[in-house]
Amino acid sequence: xAIAPDTRLAFSPLHRLQWEESQNKYVILYxxxxxxxxxxxxxxLKLCDGTLTLKEIVLALETQFETSGLWDDIxxxxxSALEHGWIRTLS
Amino acid sequence: MAGSEPYPRGNPRWLLAELxxxxxxxxxxxSNPIDYAKHSNELSTDDWLRVFTxxxxxxxxxxGLSGGEPLIRKDLPELIRHARGLGYYINLITSGYGLSxxxxxxxKEAGLDHIQISIQAPEASLNNYLAxxxxxxxxxxxxxxxxxxxxPMVLCVVIHRxxxxxxxxxxEMAEExxxxxxxxxxxxxxxxxxxxxxxxxxxxxxxxxxxxxxQAYKEKVKGRMxxxxxxxxxxxxxxxxxxxxxxxxxxxxxxDGMALPCHEARILPGLNCPxxxxxxxxxxxxxxxxxxxxxxxxxxQEPCKTCPEKTKDFGGCRCQAFLMTGDMNATDPVCSLxxxxxxxxxxxxxxxxSAKEPNQKPxxxxxxxxxxxxxx
Numbered sequence: 327x328a329i330a331p332d333t334r335l336a337f338s339p340l341h342r343l344q345w346e347e348s349q350n351k352y353v354i355l356y357x358x359x360x361x362x363x364x365x366x367x368x369x370x371l372k373l374c375d376g377t378l379t380l381k382e383i384v385l386a387l388e389t390q391f392e393t394s395g396l397w398d399d400i401x402x403x404x405x406s407a408l409e410h411g412w413i414r415t416l417s
Numbered sequence: 418m419a420g421s422e423p424y425p426r427g428n429p430r431w432l433l434a435e436l437x438x439x440x441x442x443x444x445x446x447x448s449n450p451i452d453y454a455k456h457s458n459e460l461s462t463d464d465w466l467r468v469f470t471x472x473x474x475x476x477x478x479x480x481g482l483s484g485g486e487p488l489i490r491k492d493l494p495e496l497i498r499h500a501r502g503l504g505y506y507i508n509l510i511t512s513g514y515g516l517s518x519x520x521x522x523x524x525k526e527a528g529l530d531h532i533q534i535s536i537q538a539p540e541a542s543l544n545n546y547l548a549x550x551x552x553x554x555x556x557x558x559x560x561x562x563x564x565x566x567x568x569p570m571v572l573c574v575v576i577h578r579x580x581x582x583x584x585x586x587x588x589e590m591a592e593e594x595x596x597x598x599x600x601x602x603x604x605x606x607x608x609x610x611x612x613x614x615x616x617x618x619x620x621x622x623x624x625x626x627x628x629x630x631x632q633a634y635k636e637k638v639k640g641r642m643x644x645x646x647x648x649x650x651x652x653x654x655x656x657x658x659x660x661x662x663x664x665x666x667x668x669x670x671x672x673d674g675m676a677l678p679c680h681e682a683r684i685l686p687g688l689n690c691p692x693x694x695x696x697x698x699x700x701x702x703x704x705x706x707x708x709x710x711x712x713x714x715x716x717x718q719e720p721c722k723t724c725p726e727k728t729k730d731f732g733g734c735r736c737q738a739f740l741m742t743g744d745m746n747a748t749d750p751v752c753s754l755x756x757x758x759x760x761x762x763x764x765x766x767x768x769x770x771s772a773k774e775p776n777q778k779p780x781x782x783x784x785x786x787x788x789x790x791x792x793x
Contacts (some may be wrong), residue, residue, distance in 0.1 A: 342530065360479060
């Protein structure tokens with residue numbers, strides 16, 4: 327299901343996003359578990375702070391990486407993060 | 418080529434801190450050692466703070482605070498505050514017994530991330546019988562308070578012959594309490610569970626029936642409650658990759674400071690586990706004999722030695738091999754290729770015979786009296 331561009335996204339209060347120096351990557355921590363993130367996933371999830379909409383997140387990442395056409399990739403990533411419960415939508 | 422990969426190397430990621438062996442409950446499947454009563458000399462607060470700091474510096478990120486009952490430690494808030502400052506994700510693994518709302522709030526303020534509570538059964542009389550304590554109503558109210566204060570809540574139910582027929586009720590209870598995760602932990606037969614195996618081990622049919630009920634429920638609660646199912650390995654054909662490989666990921670520190678590659682390893686003869694009072698965590702992890710003992714494939718016997726699956730399961734569990742065959746270097750007898758596989762078959766048959774007896778041998782409850790009795 328497509329996610330509306332003006333949906334605001336927030337990180338889940340039941341998970342923690344954290345930089346791990348010893349692994350040199352961002353990880354998501356949750357009860358007795360950990361997921362290691364690649365760079366695009368980490369940069370996207372860091373922007374899910376409850377204030378930005380999906381459209382604004384895509385724009386911010388396109389600016390950050392000096393590119394365009396990221397919509398499809400980011401939407402897919404956000405969709406998967408929602409399914410895992412790492413982030414949630416705010417109405 | 419399969420089977421030619423080197424043994425995996427890594428730093429500890431998971432630190433299990435067993436803060437105390439003291440516990441108000443008496444569960445007959447407790448994984449604590451049978452002789453726990455004689456290891457009552459507990460680490461000081463400063464020792465624990467140093468252990469947390471040293472393990473974190475090596476890359477440990479998940480911290481389990483367990484026991485016994487960790488709530489008994491008066492310095493729990495201080496330990497949590499320090500660990501959170503270091504960046505650990507902190508899991509409190511508790512019976513829930515004695516956890517007041519005030520404490521739930523104070524521990525959150527100190528930086529606790531998550532609380533796992535155990536419930537023995539979905540109804541009062543069986544729960545209280547298994548726990549050896551009137552605790553059912555209190556546990557349920559604690560579960561609700563954990564959710565009220567915004568923690569993720571894991572409900573852990575250990576599954577065995579006394580409660581496996583109540584699988585549907587267990588699932589409904591977990592949903593009703595608002596658990597984010599339900600851990601259905603089929604009993605692993607170590608510690609107290611090992612001596613009570615004849616009274617606890619369900620039949621294969623019982624397992625299959627319970628598992629089917631749990632699988633169906635998974636669909637019903639998808640997106641709301643995750644169900645973890647710890648498989649009953651005596652009914653498997655291949656052993657588990659115990660501890661994700663010896664000395665690769667997990668570090669347990671027992672209440673008396675003994676550092677263990679897994680929380681059962683104290684039973685292995687001649688392992689000579691180091692103590693955090695004598696060595697740093699780095700020395701323990703990198704240099705101690707105990708942590709290096711099975712950190713390769715050299716110790717293996719046949720059929721493990723030449724088996725292509727050895728890089729996947731590392732020969733299974735050393736403690737299970739020792740408990741069931743008397744030889745800690747043997748292939749885990751759960752493996753259908755093990756020459757000692759018959760001991761698993763015998764264990765299953767014994768339990769089945771015991772289940773049919775009108776006057777079953779009573780369960781041995783985990784308490785100091787029995788610990789001293791069995792150790793003598």
